[in-house]
Amino acid sequence: MSLRQTTVVFLAAGLLAASATVPFATTAAAGPTDTAGQMVQGKGSEKGNGSGRLVAQHSLRAPVTNENFYFVMADRFANGDTTNDTGGISGGVNDHGFNPANKGFYNGGDLAGLLDKIDYIQGLGTTSIWLTPSFKNKAVQLEDGPSAGYHGYWITDFTQIDPHLGTNAELKKLVDEAHARGMKVYFDIITNHTADVIGYQEGARTAYIPKDAPAGAYTTAAGKPFDDRDYAGTNSFPTLDAKTSFPYTPVLEPGEENLKVPAWLNDTTLYHNRGNTTFTGEDSYYGDFFGLDDLFTENPKVVNGMIDIYETWIGELGIDGFRIDTMKHVDDAFWQKFGPKVLAYAKAHGKSQFYMFGEVYDLNRPFTSTFTTRDKMQAVLDFPFQDAARNFASKSQPTSELKTFFEADDWYTDADSNVYQLPTFLGNHDMGRIGYFVTDDNSGASETELVARDRLSHELMYFSRGNPVIYYGDEQGFTGTGGDQLARQTLFASQVSEYLDDNLLGTDATHAVDNFNPDSTMYRTISELSALTKQHPALRNGAHQHRYSSSDAGIYAFSRIDRGQQREYVVALNNSESAKTAAVPTYFSRGGFKRIYGSGEDLLTTDASSKLPVKVAALSAVVYESVAKIPQSHRAPAIRLGNPAPSAQTNSRMTVQADVSDSSFNEVTFYAKVGKGRWTSIGTDDTRPYRVFHDTASINDGTKVSYRAVVRDNAGHTRLSNEQRAIVPKPKLTIETPVAGAKVFGTIQVLATADPEMSSHVVRIQRQVGDGSWQTLATDSSSPVYSYFDDVSPIAVGSLIHYRAILTEPDGTRVISQVRTVTRSAPEPLVPNVTVAGNVQSEIGCPGDWDPACNVSDLTFDTSDGLWKGTWTVPAGDYEWKVAVNDSWDVNYGSGGAAGGGNLPLSVPAGGASVTFVWDQISHIPSATIG
Numbered sequence: 001m002s003l004r005q006t007t008v009v010f011l012a013a014g015l016l017a018a019s020a021t022v023p024f025a026t027t028a029a030a031g032p033t034d035t036a037g038q039m040v041q042g043k044g045s046e047k048g049n050g051s052g053r054l055v056a057q058h059s060l061r062a063p064v065t066n067e068n069f070y071f072v073m074a075d076r077f078a079n080g081d082t083t084n085d086t087g088g089i090s091g092g093v094n095d096h097g098f099n100p101a102n103k104g105f106y107n108g109g110d111l112a113g114l115l116d117k118i119d120y121i122q123g124l125g126t127t128s129i130w131l132t133p134s135f136k137n138k139a140v141q142l143e144d145g146p147s148a149g150y151h152g153y154w155i156t157d158f159t160q161i162d163p164h165l166g167t168n169a170e171l172k173k174l175v176d177e178a179h180a181r182g183m184k185v186y187f188d189i190i191t192n193h194t195a196d197v198i199g200y201q202e203g204a205r206t207a208y209i210p211k212d213a214p215a216g217a218y219t220t221a222a223g224k225p226f227d228d229r230d231y232a233g234t235n236s237f238p239t240l241d242a243k244t245s246f247p248y249t250p251v252l253e254p255g256e257e258n259l260k261v262p263a264w265l266n267d268t269t270l271y272h273n274r275g276n277t278t279f280t281g282e283d284s285y286y287g288d289f290f291g292l293d294d295l296f297t298e299n300p301k302v303v304n305g306m307i308d309i310y311e312t313w314i315g316e317l318g319i320d321g322f323r324i325d326t327m328k329h330v331d332d333a334f335w336q337k338f339g340p341k342v343l344a345y346a347k348a349h350g351k352s353q354f355y356m357f358g359e360v361y362d363l364n365r366p367f368t369s370t371f372t373t374r375d376k377m378q379a380v381l382d383f384p385f386q387d388a389a390r391n392f393a394s395k396s397q398p399t400s401e402l403k404t405f406f407e408a409d410d411w412y413t414d415a416d417s418n419v420y421q422l423p424t425f426l427g428n429h430d431m432g433r434i435g436y437f438v439t440d441d442n443s444g445a446s447e448t449e450l451v452a453r454d455r456l457s458h459e460l461m462y463f464s465r466g467n468p469v470i471y472y473g474d475e476q477g478f479t480g481t482g483g484d485q486l487a488r489q490t491l492f493a494s495q496v497s498e499y500l501d502d503n504l505l506g507t508d509a510t511h512a513v514d515n516f517n518p519d520s521t522m523y524r525t526i527s528e529l530s531a532l533t534k535q536h537p538a539l540r541n542g543a544h545q546h547r548y549s550s551s552d553a554g555i556y557a558f559s560r561i562d563r564g565q566q567r568e569y570v571v572a573l574n575n576s577e578s579a580k581t582a583a584v585p586t587y588f589s590r591g592g593f594k595r596i597y598g599s600g601e602d603l604l605t606t607d608a609s610s611k612l613p614v615k616v617a618a619l620s621a622v623v624y625e626s627v628a629k630i631p632q633s634h635r636a637p638a639i640r641l642g643n644p645a646p647s648a649q650t651n652s653r654m655t656v657q658a659d660v661s662d663s664s665f666n667e668v669t670f671y672a673k674v675g676k677g678r679w680t681s682i683g684t685d686d687t688r689p690y691r692v693f694h695d696t697a698s699i700n701d702g703t704k705v706s707y708r709a710v711v712r713d714n715a716g717h718t719r720l721s722n723e724q725r726a727i728v729p730k731p732k733l734t735i736e737t738p739v740a741g742a743k744v745f746g747t748i749q750v751l752a753t754a755d756p757e758m759s760s761h762v763v764r765i766q767r768q769v770g771d772g773s774w775q776t777l778a779t780d781s782s783s784p785v786y787s788y789f790d791d792v793s794p795i796a797v798g799s800l801i802h803y804r805a806i807l808t809e810p811d812g813t814r815v816i817s818q819v820r821t822v823t824r825s826a827p828e829p830l831v832p833n834v835t836v837a838g839n840v841q842s843e844i845g846c847p848g849d850w851d852p853a854c855n856v857s858d859l860t861f862d863t864s865d866g867l868w869k870g871t872w873t874v875p876a877g878d879y880e881w882k883v884a885v886n887d888s889w890d891v892n893y894g895s896g897g898a899a900g901g902g903n904l905p906l907s908v909p910a911g912g913a914s915v916t917f918v919w920d921q922i923s924h925i926p927s928a929t930i931g
Contacts, residue, residue: 054679054720056712057669058563059686062378063353064321064467065420065541068530069186070126072472073429074134074165075106075150076490078113078516087164089139097139097148098164101495103485104147106139109492111166115174120516122181124475124523125530129178130186130323132429134171136160136261138195143205143291143902151429151488152188153325154195154292157261158309168317175318184320186355187313191306191338192326193292197256198268200275201249203904205291206896207924208275208283209247210749212780212787216274219245227782229759232298233333246273264305270296276898277329281736281751282785284329290900297334307338311345320354323423327358327371327380335375343378355379357423361430363387366649366693369411372421373695382422382466384408389426390434392556393457394441396575399556403549406558409465411653413683413692420541424466426457426474432487433471434458435479435505449577451477451506452619455525456573459621462529463571464558465544475523476515477505491515532597536625538562538569543665543686548572548584555582555616561665563686566629566714568665569596574616583611587630587664598622630665636717637662644707644726647693651732652756656682657691658709658721665714666690673706674699697756701730701813731756733763733807733817736785743825744792744801746866746922750777751787752805752817759783760810768802769795792824793865799824827866829921831885834859834868836917837892838881840906844872852884852892859883859919868919876913879906883919883926897924904928 079085085108089096099105114121114129121129133152140148152162161168175185200206209216217225221241231237242250250268260266272294277287288294295302313319322342327335339356346354357379360368365384371377388405391397409419426434438453439445445453454477461468473489479502480487489499494511502511506521517523533539542560547570549556557572568587574580586593589610595602600622606612616622638661647655658668668690671679683692696705705728709721737751738744750765763786766774778788792801801822807815836857839849846854859868868883880903882894894901897920906928908915916929 054671054708054710055669055681056667056710056718057681057684058712059543059667059684060416060418060420061541062355062417062421064355064378066127066533066537067184067355067423067467068125068127068533069130069423069467069469070121070124070128070472071130071132071425071428071469072114072121073109073132073151073488074111074114075109076488077109077472078117078492079108079110080112080114080116081110081166082108084110084112084164084166087139087162089163094140094142094146097150099148101497103488103496103498104145104150106148106150106164107490107494107496109490110164111161111170111174113492115170115177117516118174118177118181120518122183123518124470124526125534126183126470128184128186128320130469131188133188133190133325134161134165136162138197139164141196141291143196149195153190155190156195156197156259158265159261159312172317179318185318186321186323187319188323188325189310190325191295191297191334192329193289193294194260194265196288196291196293197259198250198252198271198273198293200273201251203895204902205288205894205898206248206275206901207893207898208277208287210282210787211274211286211782212778212785213247213789216247217782221245227759228296228298229331229783231300232331232759233336235300237299237301240269242268245269248273248275262305262309264301267301270299270302272296275896276901278899282787285331285784289326289329297330303334303337307341307345310342314342314346314351314354315349318351320351322356323381324356324358324377327377328360328362328367332370332375335371335377339375339377355421357381357421364649365408365411366647366653369693370695372412372417373414374697378417379421379423381469382419382424385422385424385461385464385466386426386431389424389457389460390437390441392573392575393453393460394434394438396553396577398551399549399554399575400551402556403546406464406544406546407689409544409687410685410689410691411693413685414695415681415683418683420465420544422466423469424461424464425469425471426461427487428471429488430483432483433478433480434474435477436481436487438505439479439503447505449619451521454505454522456575456619456621458522458525458529460573462533463539463560463573463621463623465541468529470526473515475526476509476517476520477507477522478515479503479505532623536569536596538565538567539571539623542569545665545687547586548582550582552576554580555584555614557582557584557614559586561587561630561686563665563667563714566632566665568626568630570612570614570624570626571621572614572616572623573621574618577618579615579617581613581615583607584614585663586610586612586626588626588628592627593624594627596623596625603627630714632715633662633664633713633717634715636711636713636719637664637666639668639709639711639719639721641707641709641721641724644694644705644724646729650755651729652695652697653693654696654705654726654728655691656694656707656709656724657689658711660688660690660711662713667712669710669712670694671708671710675703675705679708696728699728701728701809703728730813730815731758731761731807731809733805733815735803735805735817735820738803738820738822740820740822742822743828744822745825745827746793747789747791748922749787750790750803751785753785754783754807754815757784761786762808764806764808765790766804766806768804769799774804795824797824797826827861827863829861829868831891831921833886834919834921835884835887836870836881837884838879838903838906840874840879840881843875843877843879852889853887859917866921868921869916871914871916874906874908874912874915876908876910879908880904881906881917881926881928883917893919893924893926897926899924 086096136157137149220238412419499511547557553576560569669684765788780786805817845856859870885891
């Protein structure tokens with residue numbers, strides 16, 4: 001049983017009892033039944049029980065649905081110990097990384113500072129402190145600016161606290177003090193990569209080589225090609241050879257052979273070694289993040305090694321949970337092992353409420369929800385909420401957008417998790433602060449308006465479902481001027497010039513002084529919101545039911561329902577710059593509601609149609625609590641299951657929806673039976689529309705799945721729905737590139753994806769020129785994408801080229817994609833201009849070196865082959881160079897064609913020589929030929 005416990009309600013002999021299992025009846029019901037005091041009968045039996053009754057469950061509330069997180073970067077919070085500022089490292093700034101006047105270096109904050117200011121943190125109503133990665137980092141990476149590892153994402157030692165921040169003993173002291181105060185401590189952890197220690201024999205920070213590219217396949221030490229996805233999630237993996245098994249040959253600098261801890265991390269065959277990621281498609285799983293060493297997470301040695309690392313922090317220091325970095329860049333099989341193992345360990349060591357949530361920086365909920373459903377993780381950071389909250393509070397977009405947003409919460413519902421577990425936030429250390437967003441979105445607005453929008457965004461976050469996260473400094477009105485380093489100000493007095501210019505919302509303070517003021521506008525706002533939600537728990541974890549929205553800016557209203565106390569709370573927020581009124585539906589006819597937050601009438605009464613007349617001031621919120629309990633239902637409402645069907649967004653999720661006849665508070669539990677198997681709960685929904693998106697990715701296509709649902713009203717009456725059946729569809733095969741209608745020349749990548757994707761898939765890529773016959777270009781069995789690099793140069797200009805993909809499953813079933821048609825064209829430049837930039841420029845006529853805007857060293861586009869070329873006579877010597885695009889360093893390509901990649905060496909022999917520089921705009925690879 002997962003730590004995300006399920007509460008099940010048994011209605012037998014008039015008594016309520018709780019259980020963590022779901023029993024089923026072996027006797028069929030005569031039809032839909034209305035019961036109070038008994039279970040609802042259904043066919044089949046549930047594994048592990050066999051009593052066989054379809055049970056009306058409550059919507060899940062896992063142990064963590066009422067946390068108030070404070071997300072803090074230790075280096076930027078408080079400097080409690082100046083003796084650790086340089087981390088015990090001698091030398092200069094580029095050795096130890098400490099420079100309090102530079103936003104890209106260590107500024108001096110530490111664990112001692114956090115402990116000193118723990119009263120300040122707790123005063124916000126904080127229940128959990130979430131620390132950015134705190135392990136020992138590579139102090140400085142010269143390739144990145146240079147800049148320092150103050151942020152914690154360049155780890156070299158996973159067993160030790162970074163000495164710039166303190167010691168393991170100091171962390172234990174902080175954890176113990178937090179626990180003594182009833183607070184928890186969460187670690188930000190990384191499983192995807194380590195610091196940039198590994199280089200490649202072929203060059204530094206080179207371009208990504210796809211698995212399907214020539215020489216792109218992994219090979220065993222014996223030289224046999226293999227697909228790593230065939231082994232992901234298993235306990236075996238081929239033996240590899242660092243010199244021959246990878247697209248790039250990994251090498252270590254002398255003195256760094258044993259830099260990483262634990263020691264297994266120094267084995268270069270435990271990394272992907274494919275070059276830099278572009279953060280799209282296949283390379284988002286396999287590529288290096290700006291040179292950071294990307295771990296081979298498909299290898300069980302890496303899986304088990306990471307489990308061991310993080311279990312140790314739980315067992316020895318009492319960490320209460322993890323935020324997991326870059327979750328979407330690690331394969332599913334890793335999480336399916338890592339999550340359950342770590343949770344089981346935590347539970348065995350007294351952490352019954354241990355909680356993990358991952359960073360999945362994406363707005364697509366059919367995708368983000370797969371990590372909490374298919375991948376068995378507890379939660380993900382709610383990036384879609386951040387986007388929706390900004391659009392509402394900062395941009396005053398139509399309130400109907402929030403209605404649409406919250407209706408999609410059902411994507412997260414399954415048997416052991418739902419949306420109520422997700423941490424919600426308004427900004428962070430990567431994208432920027434909410435103060436920056438409201439300032440940037442409302443140019444010229446008054447300070448009063450900006451503060452109101454900042455407050456409104458926090459009100460939405462605290463009153464809606466999920467666990468609110470405060471990013472340190474937001475409580476002091478910090479703004480910043482962007483993301484990343486521009487959003488990482490110190491709470492202690494700053495020496496960084498870029499920070500000293502920032503405005504702070506709701507205060508006259510600046511970053512030149514300490515900012516730990518508990519009387520600041522936003523600190524008091526957040527403290528008040530925390531206190532109110534603690535006093536009224538339904539505002540933290542009650543059912544969240546949409547009530548009112550419009551097609552313009554104005555009022556968005558929803559109810560939070562305490563199913564135990566049966567009280568309804570109406571929350572109304574106004575994102576308009578003028579006061580608005582609305583008639584908000586409720587569960588009460590002519591019922592009283594008292595105001596508990598915001599300004600307005602102290603007491604309101606609903607009309608005969610159960611609508612509450614609410615008036616909300618501009619850019620503000622009000623909350624009303626029902627005076628009485630929700631009227632009890634006299635009988636269970638009718639329930640009818642619609643026809644289940646694959647969702648429009650993804651072929652691997654089945655939409656299962658129930659229509660319930662009344663408008664009172666109900667909970668609907670959905671069940672599925674695969675083939676002739678047992679009925680299994682697939683989730684309970686407590687808000688309209690009542691539905692789940694059943695994950696069928698692991699079920700063979702063509703399999704029959706049966707569905708039923710049970711409704712439970714607020715008095716405990718239950719009713720069973722009709723039974724519906726669906727057939728699991730074949731995978732959907734889609735050609736992603738090239739784009740339909742594109743003009744193509746040279747070598748192009750034809751890339752197909754399958755939904756759902758399985759390692760057993762075999763895909764053929766085929767091409768048809770004009771009305772000719774279809775020809776197979778390649779057969780690819782390496783997931784997660786299927787591709788071929790097609791040279792269209794021999795095809796006549798003007799010809800129509802058609803591509804399709806054919807997927808063959810192990811049983812011989814075939815799936816054919818839609819045809820993608822493009823046109824063969826003459827080569828065309830894809831950018832306005834390209835410049836050779838480096839210390840060779842002054843030798844070929846430029847006034848200086850490393851000048852991306854010097855037109856003397858511009859390359860010329862060759863329409864015959866689509867390459868950019870330029871030839872100059874260069875004196876003897878050793879040089880470095882790369883190409884810059886559009887007279888700027890904003891876009892540049894270096895070694896291996898990597899964006900922002902390393903400089904390319906050029907050695908010209910004695911006497912000088914003619915050198916031809918070439919840039920391939922498709923592969924982005926620059927090259928130089930002498931002679």
